Amino acid sequence: MFTISNGIILKGQDLVPSRENIVVDEGKIIEIKKDAREGKIIDVGGAIVCPSFIDGHVHIGDSIIKDEGYSLTLSEMVKPPEGVKHKALANASDDELIEAMKQSMWDMVNSGTTHFIDYREGGIKGIKLLNEASRDIPIRPIILGRDDSFYGDDPDLSKVKSAIRKILKVADGIAPSGFGEITSDVAKMITEECSRQGKISSIHVAESESNQIESLNNDKVTEIGKGVETNFDQLVHLTNPKSNDLELVTNSNQNVVVCPRANATLNVGVVPLNKMLDLGIKPLLGTDNVMLNSPNMFRELEFTLKIMSVYYKSYINPKDLVKMATTNICGFKINNIVKKSVILEDNFAEFNVLKSFSKNPYINICNRVETKNILYTINKIFSI
Missing domain, CATH: 3.20.20.140 (Metal-dependent hydrolases)
Incomplete structure (x- = not known):
């Protein structure tokens, strides 16, 4: 079990930005809340958490x-x-x-x-x-x-x-x-x-x-x-x-x-x-x-x-x-x-944690992020 802490999460099918924590256990998202903290805490310092x-x-x-x-x-x-x-x-x-x-x-x-x-x-x-x-x-x-x-x-x-x-x-x-x-x-x-x-x-x-x-x-x-x-x-x-x-x-x-x-x-x-x-x-x-x-x-x-x-x-x-x-x-x-998951509770954990360079998370992903700026890629089987 681990928690991605202090990230800007692009939640749901419409990718709504929200500053919350994500708790992952055995490949599934079990909680998304601002104060959620279980297992190993990974503070990503305001990075963007986006579906893979x-x-x-x-x-x-x-x-x-x-x-x-x-x-x-x-x-x-x-x-x-x-x-x-x-x-x-x-x-x-x-x-x-x-x-x-x-x-x-x-x-x-x-x-x-x-x-x-x-x-x-x-x-x-x-x-x-x-x-x-x-x-x-x-x-x-x-x-x-x-x-x-x-x-x-x-x-x-x-x-x-x-x-x-x-x-x-x-x-x-x-x-x-x-x-x-x-x-x-x-x-x-x-x-x-x-x-x-x-x-x-x-x-x-x-x-x-x-x-x-x-x-x-x-x-x-x-x-x-x-x-x-x-x-x-x-x-x-x-x-x-x-x-x-x-x-x-x-x-x-x-x-x-x-x-x-x-x-x-x-x-x-x-x-x-x-x-x-x-x-x-x-x-x-x-x-x-x-x-x-x-x-x-x-x-x-x-x-x-x-x-x-x-x-x-x-x-x-x-x-x-x-x-x-x-x-x-x-x-x-x-x-x-x-079976591609969105970032929601009870879904499979399939997301990237990306370095943030600008205030708009979407233009940041399209225009700024490169492979070297991926902090973590998480999916239901592997953590890279």
Whole structure:
């Protein structure tokens, strides 16, 4: 048992600041009060106590090719099966993949991340490799698998059905790459079976303008429209929405993840995050491909804070940004799998204690704090 004393706690799903103490016993928060003091007392001297980070979208497998292919197009980099990433994954040994993923997960842990949602390539084997790599690391991967049988213009649907069921026995859900690689039949099979089993279905949509144009030319509907129609739980990117795309997402109440740094690295645009927030969409923030960016949420928060203001000529609320990296997960339909806690009594202890540099705790986190300024990261299993 220990007490985090004299901290500014960002409590609840809305991250309300409160100067109180937190008592933790066997991985759970048992009391939050100004005068609470039990066990070992850790006086943090006015530091900020914030829920630990969830990285909403990662491709951790491509940790093996950091910064390779810089300046290539989106398709050249990541489109299966000929993208730079997919060729590298195919040629890497299991040991190389495991070691690279371990290094990336420790980078996450050391920068305050305790959960991440991974788009896992390599079928069943790829899922097993990530499980092996994450063993004994204080982080929880939420694994969304995929299989090569999903792809092509005329897939064998019996093989697709079998692959879906096998993946869902060992993974938290399924995430094909995008609508340019799968048919509508495959998409529906994935979402229906995931829904039946209470698992996550996720897909990239509208990452590039060209993807949107191709979808409209071929099917008279945008990729975002397809994502809504086929009922994927989680839509990733939405960087280039058309007409009423965002209103469709708002009305469908689907989960959204945005990845501004990856969009910038691939030169595909700036996500209209200001409009999303105005419409009531509450996205998660993701760092995306490790080959493109470090999986560091502080860097993602700072970049997003600044690119939105300069591009859209409108400041974004830093509190909304911090929620995108922490408590927005609580509103997701997939929260039964992620189980990400807010800072409240009787919840799991999952929080960072961060050095305070300025009076506004939210701008402090987005604009000032670096990895070296994490005083403690606490979760229900480990204390770092």
